[in-house]
Amino acid sequence: MSKKVGFLVASEGIEQVELTDPWKAVTDAGHEAVLISPESGEVQMFNHLDKGDTKKVDVTVGDANLEDYDALVLPGGVANPDALRTEKDAVSFVREFVASGRPVAAICHAPWTLVEADVLKGRRITSWPSLQTDIRNAGGEWVDEELVIDGNLITSRNPDDLPKFCGAVVEALEHGSAATV
Template sequence: MTAELHGTRVALLATDGVERIELEQPRGALHGAGARTEVIALHTGEINARQMDIDPAGTFTVDRTVADASADDYDALLLPGGAMNPDQLRTDPDAVGFAREFMRAGKPVAAICHGPLTLVEAEVVRGRRLTSWPSIRTDLRNAGAEVVEEEVVIDGNLVTTRGPDDLPAFCAALVAQVARARTPQFA
């Protein structure tokens, strides 16, 4: 384990239906770099994970509800996908406001697959360059984003990827982006 992100706290905003690998693999990369993570969800207890949006894939313990969380308590935000997860988050005012806080503060925000849907609802993708799962690209374009077909896209504080196949590159970009944000020259 390196200490590159020692002392860094990252919020993992997810709820029932989260794609397991999209929460688990970035969380492991963050832990491996020395960051602390917390699962922030719509409810207390546990959230149910999925594999390929269909098969049950265990649970994750919730550390805090989004209603009780503030972007001020974290250095970065991860928005994993799965189709059901962001569809629920985007209808919750607290979740939408939480994501908006990170974007407005210029803190690193990383979104995987369907994860950018919460950012669409937060009205923070206009003029931003990003990628996503193919089925939500029209939503992103309609919200004013420039959508590209690339493995990982970094636009200022925003890091996005298409889906699980891109996770190795995404995890490396996420750790690097959070590390860069800790230095004064990050913009």
């Protein structure tokens, strides 16, 4: 059965491979991927600090209905989650999605949005190493591992971890849990 996955990003600063690889994994597995952003139009992806491709926004976060999605993916890049965590609608959407119990996957710098959503108390996650103090200050346990699954949260550190990260997202869609990855 096909599932719908929201990919929530800011208007720019998205690490391209952290959006395109999970997107491809989801769609290759027969599921629908939807790009959600605070503003309509296109988003600008980056390959580290160099501009990459653009991608059309499917729905603004203000118009997105939480109940329409089976999972949420938060790609990284430094500027993307830093901007996203200042968007009230985006932070609320993430907070409500985590509370729903459905899978939420965040890679690299994306857990900054989870910090802002105040959903990390007592949760074990990983991220880009520079976020560890923010995660601990938000009540989370930061670990340096390729893939960490804690309940409905799926997290990875960086683009090198994408194969495991993508596999966990697809596993969660197909079996309701990524714990068996």
